[in-house]
Amino acid sequence: MTTIAPPPPALPTDTIRRLLPWLVAVAFFMQSLDTTILNTAVPTIAQAMNITPLDMKSVLACYTLSLAVFIPISGWMADRFGTRRVFASAIGLFTLGSLLCGLSVDIDMLVACRVIQGMGGAMMVPVGRMTMVRTFPKSELVRAMSFVSIPSLIGPMLGPVIGGLIVHYLHWSMVFLVNLPVGALGLFMVWRFLPDYRQDKHHALDVVGFILFGSGIALLSYVLEVFGEHRLGDFEILGLLAISAVLLAGYGVNAMHVQRPLLRLELFRLRTFRAAVGGSFFSRLGLGGLPFLFPLLYQIGLGYSAVESGLLVMPQAMAAIGLKLVVSRILSRFGYRTVLLGNTLILGVLIMGFATIDVGTPAWRIALQAFVLGFFTSTQYTSMNTLVYADVTAQETSAASTIASTGQQMSISFGVAGASLIAATFVPEELRGNPTALIHGVHQAFIVLAIMTIVSSVVFMQLKRDDGGSVSRYKAG
Numbered sequence: 001m002t003t004i005a006p007p008p009p010a011l012p013t014d015t016i017r018r019l020l021p022w023l024v025a026v027a028f029f030m031q032s033l034d035t036t037i038l039n040t041a042v043p044t045i046a047q048a049m050n051i052t053p054l055d056m057k058s059v060l061a062c063y064t065l066s067l068a069v070f071i072p073i074s075g076w077m078a079d080r081f082g083t084r085r086v087f088a089s090a091i092g093l094f095t096l097g098s099l100l101c102g103l104s105v106d107i108d109m110l111v112a113c114r115v116i117q118g119m120g121g122a123m124m125v126p127v128g129r130m131t132m133v134r135t136f137p138k139s140e141l142v143r144a145m146s147f148v149s150i151p152s153l154i155g156p157m158l159g160p161v162i163g164g165l166i167v168h169y170l171h172w173s174m175v176f177l178v179n180l181p182v183g184a185l186g187l188f189m190v191w192r193f194l195p196d197y198r199q200d201k202h203h204a205l206d207v208v209g210f211i212l213f214g215s216g217i218a219l220l221s222y223v224l225e226v227f228g229e230h231r232l233g234d235f236e237i238l239g240l241l242a243i244s245a246v247l248l249a250g251y252g253v254n255a256m257h258v259q260r261p262l263l264r265l266e267l268f269r270l271r272t273f274r275a276a277v278g279g280s281f282f283s284r285l286g287l288g289g290l291p292f293l294f295p296l297l298y299q300i301g302l303g304y305s306a307v308e309s310g311l312l313v314m315p316q317a318m319a320a321i322g323l324k325l326v327v328s329r330i331l332s333r334f335g336y337r338t339v340l341l342g343n344t345l346i347l348g349v350l351i352m353g354f355a356t357i358d359v360g361t362p363a364w365r366i367a368l369q370a371f372v373l374g375f376f377t378s379t380q381y382t383s384m385n386t387l388v389y390a391d392v393t394a395q396e397t398s399a400a401s402t403i404a405s406t407g408q409q410m411s412i413s414f415g416v417a418g419a420s421l422i423a424a425t426f427v428p429e430e431l432r433g434n435p436t437a438l439i440h441g442v443h444q445a446f447i448v449l450a451i452m453t454i455v456s457s458v459v460f461m462q463l464k465r466d467d468g469g470s471v472s473r474y475k476a477g
Contacts, residue, residue, distance in 0.1 A: 066118025094120030095183030160310030288415025
């Protein structure tokens with residue numbers, strides 16, 4: 001049974017509902033700001049550390065991989081220790097990791113500190129969503145989650161510009177150190193306003209499952225990162241893939257034989273949950289690689305400065321913020337099946353459109369394409385994130401949030417690794433500093449990611465017209 005301990009001092013329920021979205025948004029803002037600032041700073045940090053920009057994918061991928069590995073234990077920790085304590089610890093760990101990243105002297109140290117950041121970030125998003133789902137009724141969930149996303153989208157809007165200004169006028173370490181004041185604000189708000197949900201009866205952590213799943217996913221991500229770089233031979237690559245498959249299969253067997261598995265796979269029997277998580281995973285494989293490719297195309301390929309590159313990305317976040325105000329009406333009018341099917345196909349076409357951007361393409365057209373992409377990306381994310389909870393019970397929200405967040409971060413990590421791999425495949429190592437060659441490689445990556453996104457729409461075909469009606473308030477007929 002889930003219980004709630006009111007935040008100190010006790011606040012009325014309506015006050016909690018007004019303040020909670022802003023609190024969760026502070027954490028989301030810090031996480032999204034960190035990622036988007038870093039994307040813009042990739043070329044500058046690579047130059048400072050004497051590596052190629054494509055080699056920076058390990059810094060980006062290790063963070064999202066760390067999220068995927070540690071998110072599965074976030075639900076258990078929240079149920080065991082309470083949402084307030086876990087959320088505060090997550091913000092504190094993320095802030096500490098940011099400080100250490102700013103002090104890094106080489107790429108190996110930076111990667112290690114990004115893993116620490118990821119350990120903190122792994123608790124923030126799923127526990128924040130879990131608290132929202134337990135606080136708001138399902139009929140208000142789309143509106144509440146959309147509201148949370150508005151402040152958190154300020155991070156992607158400001159991040160590229162702030163990142164550009166930092167690397168142009170200041171030292172690159174400030175890219176990470178800007179998280180410190182935001183983290184301090186988040187800690188204060190958590191202890192002051194966050195409800196403390198926890199389970200009266202807690203169960204032991206599935207340690208075996210955690211080891212099998214975490215090591216399997218980590219190994220798979222590593223193979224994707226080094227594939228095509230000639231660090232390992234074909235035999236070694238196949239061997240590591242086989243070991244990863246065995247570890248993940250071992251987790252599946254373990255999950256069927258323990259009473260409380262790390263990830264409750266039986267939730268996939270719910271059609272809406274299965275479509276939301278599966279569709280989210282495959283569509284984010286395409287969308288997840290875009291933030292890595294854009295700075296490479298704009299700064300190295302087209303010759304824009306870091307600030308100009310950030311300004312070209314900003315319209316995407318601006319469109320996303322504007323749409324959040326109407327996405328609940330769109331879902332109420334058309335329903336989840338129609339929206340997700342059509343929106344996924346449109347996203348694939350829009351991603352492919354970026355393969356037409358070349359030297360001489362006017363900046364206004366690039367900004368316009370980013371604006372339109374942001375509109376449909378926002379629709380996709382909000383729809384998938386809320387459909388997850390359409391048919392789960394209150395007791396299952398923790399497990400549902402854990403699985404959904406794990407899948408999202410895995411797909412983003414694989415998306416970054418895949419985008420880099422595709423670009424590197426079409427760009428010989430000796431030409432990776434050549435703008436013309438890099439543009440060609442990035443174009444090929446856009447095309448492949450677009451095709452992957454279009455194919456992912458098949459997952460949403462399993463939905464029925466009225467699925468998710470308890471959340472979207474859509475009525476078929």
